Amino acid sequence: GAGVSQSPSNKVTEKGKDVExxxxxxxxxxxxxxxxxxxxQGLEFLIYFQGNSAPDKSGLPSDRFSAERTGGxxxxxxxxxxxQEDSAVYLCASSLGTGRVETQYFGPGTRLLVL
Amino acid sequence: AQKVTQAQTEISVVExxxxxLDCVYETRDTTYYLFWYxxxxxxxxxxxxxxxxxxxxxxxxxxxxxxxxxxxSSFNFTITASQxxxxxxxxxxxxxxxxxxxxxxxxxxxxxxx
Numbered sequence: 399g400a401g402v403s404q405s406p407s408n409k410v411t412e413k414g415k416d417v418e419x420x421x422x423x424x425x426x427x428x429x430x431x432x433x434x435x436x437x438x439q440g441l442e443f444l445i446y447f448q449g450n451s452a453p454d455k456s457g458l459p460s461d462r463f464s465a466e467r468t469g470g471x472x473x474x475x476x477x478x479x480x481x482q483e484d485s486a487v488y489l490c491a492s493s494l495g496t497g498r499v500e501t502q503y504f505g506p507g508t509r510l511l512v513l
Numbered sequence: 514a515q516k517v518t519q520a521q522t523e524i525s526v527v528e529x530x531x532x533x534l535d536c537v538y539e540t541r542d543t544t545y546y547l548f549w550y551x552x553x554x555x556x557x558x559x560x561x562x563x564x565x566x567x568x569x570x571x572x573x574x575x576x577x578x579x580x581x582x583x584x585x586s587s588f589n590f591t592i593t594a595s596q597x598x599x600x601x602x603x604x605x606x607x608x609x610x611x612x613x614x615x616x617x618x619x620x621x622x623x624x625x626x627x
Contacts, residue, residue: 401557446613454614457614500546500613502560503560
């Protein structure tokens with residue numbers, strides 16, 4: 399399809415394990431975003447990539463969270479030593495670039511449950 | 514910092530009734546964009562509309578309409594003649610020009626009863 403894709407759609411892991419979440423943006427979109435949606439906090443910004451620029455990591459909640467974007471396309475969000483409070487839906491979005499008029503288009507999300 | 518408030522957490526309506534979702538925002542930026550997204554049970558956030566802060570013209574798209582009032586910092590969304598397929602969570606969001614992150618409200622859960 400032409401939309402943002404994410405995998406896996408669901409992930410169950412044990413506390414203390416590492417997880418990797420993948421995002422494939424819309425073809426041609428140079429900007430990529432990660433958000434987290436949890437019951438208590440709503441939708442929160444995590445990190446933003448634009449082309450080859452240094453990512454905006456200001457939304458990452460702790461140093462257990464990291465993300466990379468290889469080749470300016472696919473991105474991986476990694477959570478190390480997962481905690482139960484990491485349980486949430488992780489949403490990825492992409493947009494054309496950082497022009498004045500930008501709309502972010504979202505993927506279906508990865509539902510993470512940490513037991 | 515930006516703040517978006519959607520006070521109504523859950524709204525139930527009978528099919529064919531109209532429903533209005535309130536969105537009030539706070540920002541120190543003079544130029545910004547406002548958005549509404551729909552999140553159906555499948556979970557994907559679906560873009561509905563983007564509005565520029567310097568354009569207060571209201572917009573209608575089919576059964577959807579939006580009322581932007583800069584003087585009251587509100588960007589309300591009305592669904593006319595609601596249908597069961599409108600059942601979803603609706604999010605209002607704000608993004609200042611030059612800032613790349615969306616600030617979301619908590620969302621409105623709309624339940625349309627057949």
